[in-house]
Structures are given as structure tokens and as C-alpha cells.
Amino acid sequence: MSRFARLLFWTLFLAPHAFFAQNDSTLLLEPEALQQQHIRSRNVALQNAKAMSATRSLEDLNQLPFSVWTVTAEDILRYGFVTLGDVLRAAPGIRVSQPGNAIEGETFLMRGLAGNQYVKVLINDVPVKPTGAWGMPIGAQLPIRQAERIEVVYGPMAAIYGDEACAGVINIILKETERPVFTQADLSFGNNGYNSLDLTFGGKLGKDKNVFRFSFYGSSTVRDRTDLYGDYQQTHEITSYKPLDFKSIDYVFNPNYRPDSEDRFKPKLSPIPHESRLFGANFKWRGLYFNYHRMLRFDHMALGRNPFSVSWANPSNRLAERVETFSLGFNRARKRRTTHNTFSAIRYRIDNTSNTTYLYDQLSLAHYKIQRPYVIGDSLKYALLDTVFQRYASNERYAVAGSLDLRFESRSHYTLSPRLSLDAGGQVNSSFGVGLTTHHKVPIDARLYDDNYKPIEMEPYAPVSFSASDFRPSLFAQMQWRGQRFYMLAGGSLNLSAEYGLVPAPRAALLYHIDSSWTIYSNAGVGFRFPSAYAEANSFRFYETRENEFKIINGRLKDTETTHSFEAGVRFIRRTYSVSGAFFYQKAYNLMRPGYLTEISTEPSSEEWSYGFENTPGLAMTNWGIQMLYSTKKGYQRPKKTLNLKFNNASVHSWIEFYAQYTRGKEWFGSAFPSTNEVRNQPRWTTQMRMFLSFGSKAELMLSSNRQTSVLSKAVTYKDLWQRETILEHYPTFRSWDMMLRFYLNEHFLVYFQMQNMFDAELTGLDATGTIEDLIRPVQQGRLMRLGMNYNMN
Secondary structure, three states, X not given: OOHHHHHHHHHHHHHHHHHHHOOXXXXXXXXXXXXXXXXXXXXXXXXXXXXXXXXXXXXXXXXXXXXXXXXXXXXXXXHOOOOHHHHHHOOOOOEEEEEEEOOOEEEEEEOOEEHHHHEEEEEOOEEOOOOOOOOOOEOOOOOOOOEEEEEEEEOOOHHHHOOOOOOEEEEEEEOOOOOOEEEEEEEXXXXXXXXXXXXXXXXXXXXXXXOEEEEEEEEEEEEOOOOEOOOHHHHOOHHHOOOOOOOHHHHHOOOOOOEOOOOOOOEOOOOOOEEEEEEEEEEXXXXXXXXXXXXXXXXXXXXXXXXXXXXXXXXXXXXXXEXXXXXXXXXXXXXXXXXXEEEEEEEEEEOOOOEEOXXXXXXXXXXXXXXXXXXXXXXXXXXXXXXXXXXXXXXXXXXXXXXXXXXEEEEEEEEOOOOEEEEEEEEEEEEEEEEEEEEEOOOOOOOOOOOOOOOOOOOOOOOOEEOHHHOEEEEEEEEEXXXXXXXXXXXXXXXXXXXXXXXXXXXXEEEEEOOOOEEEEEEEEEEEEOOOHHHHHOOEEEEOOOOOOOEEEEOOOOOOEEEEEEEEEEEEEOOOEEEEEEEEEEEEEXXXXXXXXXXXXXXXXXXXXXXXXXXXXXEEEEEEEEEEEEEEOOOOOOOOOOOOOOOOOOOEEEEEEEEEEEEEEEEOOOOXXXXXXXXXXXOOEEEEEEEEEEEOOOEEEEEEEEEEOOEEOHHHHHHHHHOOOOOOOEEOOEEEEEXXXXXXXXXXEEEEEEEEOOOOXXXXXXXXXXXXXXXXXXXXXXXXXXXXXXEEEO
């Protein structure tokens, strides 16, 4: 405590005694106005950060035996985050692709697993990924600017969150203001036709226990074109993609091929636009709360895919997606028990105008590969190509998807003693609808409640509907014991599927405080994922291949994907800095892989083939590594006062964050493919640095760097099978630099300038599909610049 603070404390403590002991007013001190320089601002950053996603109870991060990374509302504004992908680029050890692909939007990799598919994304602790989608759609449609904090938990969390929490959990916690009125507005413009508008209005009414909190918010983000960096001569040159026995002339005469005006062997590349929309409302009265989001996203269907499979020429080829989420809940706190009851729904729909212009995608090539051995001579070969084209690719092909997910959860927190607590509860999940499918000749409307939904003569196949007959209940419980030095946690969940059986997901963790600075911890857990509606709808049986009657029927997946994880770590925390390190080991079984084509033995007069998603038998992946973090405390809090434009005597404050991750691993793909001594798309070394400088109370500068070493492409798994001539097995090492400069005009208003990839480095993203459709190198955007202004009144 400073000298002034001690003086102020004793003055306030002794003043009443002096006042009541003496009636003589001459003994009273003359009151003085407290000046700004006498007040030390409360620094939120120096307080213990909290998170709830690791245990579903609000806990100090330093008291948790898990690796948890959080970003606050001030950090989101300070670093200029707009999408969840922006946030995850700053998280330790996570690899992000911006853009990723049309179906998932921006994609990310978390400890070797595809995050959109194997990480559970929540808003206010409620899941928001629809069943009908392949992975969690990520764009600027998520409420990032409205978040009070975003929590990223590493490792399986199926013990408390159930299905899909295989690699971790991301929880977006929305703001709750204590002010009668709260407003926030952000407007920005940038290169490539970028513009973004974000608005929030909220407040609170009433007092004591009858307080009603509310907020309304929305955003619109538009980018006219995507400045993809890369050597287009290699990545988009169509002659680089010649699978099987194809020749250059085979695709030039494809009716959907659009050549460049100067060279017929170079495809035409149109601008690649992006749009995101958000509207949300949040209400809370006493223990009752309601939340609604309407999220729209529009991405080009060619993203991440090569021009041999999908045409880049038509800018109207896009996926138009809508996700609506509702949640209604009630919390009740008693002396030793707190209960939480939540009903939520997710409604998902692909607009039936969503379309793609195909050339020879993987489904077309699967048909061609099956039929080609029975075709002799070039004339019959071209007749087969025409048959395949007419069935799968002629003109534009339309997408369809629609699902409704219903979920009810009830859980309770019991305080059994001052050190012992119990969390227990259960949930029921039900789903209706149609998983995302493409290649349809005409637009189709998805029906949510029809078990026998099969449109008549819908070429090349009918959408597959699913219903709530396979509803999935689960029960979970965990016990926590907190001592002066020890923290222990043990629990798990039982998850039942009528089709896939009973899946247990246990978890245990231990933490020990050596002293006030040193802490060691360890944890182990299990994650799982039931086969998704998207995977089931895109797994087929080809049969009667020797006859001219070619049909497709849906094939169902039978195995549950499972991950096992162990982690051990140490933390060292001082008043001004902290250091931590963790060793992790993770293995995965029965992972689903796309694009598999397998012959199935049947009667001699007929052949049957399976194509699409298959569970890899046995161990599919093992991944281990070390994650290290160093950060100095954020010792600066901007004074709340109107600023003049002089920098005289301005003090400079700074802090730094440094993350490093070293990873090794191996993957197996069954007997048909050789194993790899690396985890595909996972860099061996990832190093990240963020440095922050504040110049008095007027200006702030942030610099960040991200370096990732060479990674193995997913293309290695089909190099021999598909005989693609040009394969880039390893994507090169890269480093990117970002910059954010903010200037405060007053306590409510600031302007900023942001630059991503400021040196226009050659960046590499994640493989879009893991199949022959992917680009040789998934190129990323070049330099992005934004100029904006922000108004914040709270």
C-alpha cells in the first residue's frame, strides 16, 4: 500500500472519532477536493482472471488444473478482433486458416485436430453448432465484440459438455453492464472493399433484486474480394491437377471451364467476396434469462479447393447460410445449492440458391475411377466423361441443408462442506432435418419433420433426412475438493445414443501449490464424437457398376470417434510476470476421414463400392508436445478523462506475451495407406509474440508476430491412389507480423489503424477438405489494412 493510501485510510478511520469527540468546529480539517493524480486506477489486469468453462463454475485461472487461455473485452477491442478466427490466431499453439473453406468458413487446428469439428463452441455456456453442418461455421457473424471474455480450454471436455468436445471448448461469455445505459459502436473501412459496422445498446432497469438487464446488438461485415497471396502459376494453374489418366485437353473442353483471356490453360479467377451479418438480443431478470442470435454468412464455394474440381470464375457461386440460436434458462441460488436449467434450440438452413459450378470434383472422379476399367479407347472414355459430367456437374449445382437441434439441460452445484463440492446434472439432445449435401440439379427446400423425405427423381441422389428417433441423453457428475494446497477433481459423463450405444467420458485432475509462486498440476480425460449428419449424408454406396444402371444409396457410419488426453504442467507467478509450461499427450481412435473409395466384395456378377467418410480402424493419430507461455503483467490502466493532444511528460508502459509450442506425432490410415511420422497440418514449432506499448493516456501500439514451421500436407494420403502429378508434400515455414495503433480522443471515442500481415508474407492455411479437391498449397490473404473509429460509453 502506498504512503498516500495509508494516509488516506487512517484519515478516514480516525476522522469520525475526532469529529464525535470534539464539538468545537475549530478542530475540524478544511475539506480538500480529491484530484485525479491522487487516485490509483483499479487495474483489472493485475487481478486474478477467471473462467468457468473448465469446471462450469467461475474459478480463478491460477487455481485450475487445466490449460485455459482467456481474452477480455478490452483485449478484443485493443487487438482489433472481429472474428473468432482473429481471436484464435492470438491463442497459444492454435493454427488458423483465413479463409478456410466455404462449408466451415475460417478454420483452425487445435493440438492436431480440426477445431471446427472437434472443439465445442458455446455462447454463454450453450452450444451453437448445428447438427446439419460439417463443422462449426466461423466468420464475422459470431458476437465477438459483444463478449465480456472468451475462454479457450485445451483438452477433452466431454466429461461436462458431452459430444464433440474432443480437443477443447471455446466459450463466448457476453457482457452484462452495471450502468443504466451502455452503448458501443464500431465503424471501419479497409482495402479489398472491406467495411464493417458493429452496434450494441444495452442497460439495466430497476434496483435491488428486481434488476432487468438487456442488450441489443448487430453487425455487418463485407469484403468485396479476397486478396489471396500465392504463386497462381502453381496453386491455380489447372495443369497442376491431373489425376488418374487425365490429359490437359480433357478439362479444357469441359463445358464449365472458363479460361483466362490470355491463356486457355489458365482458369479465370473471379473476386472472392465474403459477407457476415449478426443480430442478437440478451435479457436477464433475477434468475431468468433469454438469449437470441440470428447469424448469416456468405462465402464463395471455391475457397480452398482447386480449379480442376470447382470453378473460380463465377462470383455468384456461394454458400448462403443462416444459423439461429435460442436459449431460455432459470438459475436459482440457495444456501448450499445452485441450480441451472436451460432449454436451447439451434435452427440451421442453407438457402436453396446456394450453388457451385463443378468441373471434376471428388465424387465425379470416384464414379470415373470405378467405370474406367470397363471402358476401352478414347471415344468411350470421353463418352464416360460426358456421362459423369451430366450426372454430377452440368450447369450449376445446388446445395441443401436444414436442421433443428433441441437441448434441455439441468445441473446443480452443491456445497457439501467449505472444501468439498459436487456438480451433477443431465441433458437431452434431439435433432431433426437434412444434413448438408450438394450436386443437386434444382434448388431443394429441406423439410425438418418428415422421416420419409425423399424428393422424386432428385438427381444425382436424394437428400437424407434424420429425426429425433436417435435422441441422445447424458448424465454427468464431478466432485471437487479444495484444500489450502491441494485441489482435486474427478468425474465424468455417460452418453447414450440409440444407434451408437453408451459412451463413458471420465476425467480427473490434480493441482498442488508448492508455495505462493509455484504450482504444479495434471489432468487426464476422454473426448468423443458421434458420427455427424453431414458425414452420414455424404457417405455412399455405388453398385451395379458393370451395368449401365448406376445408383447411389446412403451408407451409415457405425463407430464413435474417441480421444484420450493427458497433460501435466507447472506455473510460476510473480507480481509483475508469469511463466508456465505444460506437456500434453493425445491419441485418437476411429477418426473419420473424407474421400475414401473402397471396393466391397459382393456377388461375382456385380461390384459394390463405398465412398465418402469412413472410420479409420484402430489408432488413427497420436500427438504430443510442450506448450510454454511467458507474460508480463499489464500494468497500465487508461485514466478516465478528456485528453489534450500534448505528449509532454507522457509515460510509456509496456508488456509482452510470448508463447511457444513444440509438437510431434504420427498418423495411421488403415491398410490402404502408409502411416506418416507427422501429424498433417501441425507445425513442429509455433512461436507467437505480442508486445504492447502505451504512450501516456493518448496512444497505444500493439505488435504481434506468429511463426510456424513447415507442415505436412493432407495430400500425402492420396498421392498414390489418385496419381496426381503435382504434390507439395510440405508447406513452407512462414512468419507474419500484425500491428494495431489506437489513439484516444476522449474517454469514450477513439480512432485506430490496423494492419494484418503487414509485410505481405507468403502465408499458408489449412487444407480445406483433406481430399484430392484441395489446392496444392492453401494460400492465405496478403496485407490487410483497416481504418476505424470506436465509440464506447459504459
